[in-house]
Amino acid sequence: MRIRATVAAVSGALAISAFALPAAHAAGSAPSYRTEAAKLFAAHGDRTAFSSTNGTAATDLGVSFSNLKIAKAIKVGPTGHVSTTVTYTLTHGANYDLTSDDFDSGPVIYKASSITNADLLGGVNPATCTATSSTTANCSGKIDINPADDLINSDAGKWSAGALALQYSTGNRSLQGNLGTTLVQRNSQLTVDASPEPVQKGKTITVTGKLSRANWEDGHYHGYAGQPVKLQFRKKGSSTYTTLKTITTSSTGTLKTTTKATVDGYFRYVFAGTATTPAVNATGDFVDVR
Structure with missing residues (x-):
């Protein structure tokens, strides 16, 4: 399964042209990582002008990412499911509770030159983050790929890696690219x-x-x-x-x-x-x- 969105300019804004949703990360009434990630991927390229869940202008969370590590290459066969683990450091404000259902993070990869106008691949579930201080955490998440749904042959080659953070109650979020690279290869x-x-x-x-x-x-x-x-x-x-x-x-x-x-x-x-x-x-x- 995957998180994927193709973002394109439409009348001065950005809109999804294709998207398929993976399973939610929690049962019951817990926020859906897939739904909020979809909103992020569809948001305006100007990160200060995101639309929040209540229709007002959303702001960047002030979360940043570093020390991202991803496999040098991801070998993808003609069918089936492939996943690869991505680790990174998340730095956040002291007011964020990483164990809360209101906050999630996850890795993404993209082939475009910029993450703000990109077709993004992510994970079915959010990353698991372990606090290392009041403002930092070590995170581990997966990129999930189903070639029949996610890829065409011309997608093979170099992809860039990044990460996102979501706060469900406000609709605010952070998205950062150019944290690493990988090759997505035709096995x-x-x-x-x-x-x-x-x-x-x-x-x-x-x-x-x-x-x-x-x-x-x-x-x-x-x-x-x-x-x-x-x-x-x-x-x-x-x-x-x-x-x-x-x-x-x-x-x-x-x-x-x-x-x-x-x-x-x-x-x-x-x-x-x-x-x-x-x-x-x-x-x-x-x-x-x-």
């Missing part, structure tokens, strides 16, 4: 098959395989064309692979090359990865040389 798969098996020493071995990556728009893996992939060999009894050559995937992501049989060992393909697609190694295929 990759790589296969290898060396044949014939067994093979006579000195004979030719044909090594085939395929490099694929997730397509978030149709929910399947498809071949990744035009990518350099290394063919490597590890002698039986050794723990070290040696690169034999580099070849390029076909228009359908397939790989095919030949090499000479010398000794027993394992062949594998290795892809170094790109900003949009993670590195991956095929599981070595053993060839018995006689």
Whole structure:
């Protein structure tokens, strides 16, 4: 599940063009993190001009965020749910009670250049914050991603990270970006098959395989064309692979090359990865040389 909003300029203001709501963070009459986060994401880009829950101008809470840590990369397959943990320090006024149902915080990521005009991804639930002083807390929350709902293929690449804080009773809130970066990547798969098996020493071995990556728009893996992939060999009894050559995937992501049989060992393909697609190694295929 996710928190997501696409914000766009409309007649001098900003409005949601797409939004899907995750489950509320508490039962009964407790404030809904998803609802208040939605209002924040839809708010005017000028943080001093937010509209509050009662229709009056909302103000920034004066909450700030620092020391944000997020994974270097988030690998997202074609289907399913992926989450990653984000930690950060929250600094607030001494009058805020972080244990109150009236106050919540959570991490967000966004691909736009500015968080005030961005498509935001967040967590199903607010972060858990532990006070370290009367005005600071260490927080840990999740970014939840469902590719079918949250992503299109062009979203792959670098995203920025930030955090938000909400006070439900007033509708006031804080939103801060540029606290870190991560790569949201289309997960990759790589296969290898060396044949014939067994093979006579000195004979030719044909090594085939395929490099694929997730397509978030149709929910399947498809071949990744035009990518350099290394063919490597590890002698039986050794723990070290040696690169034999580099070849390029076909228009359908397939790989095919030949090499000479010398000794027993394992062949594998290795892809170094790109900003949009993670590195991956095929599981070595053993060839018995006689």
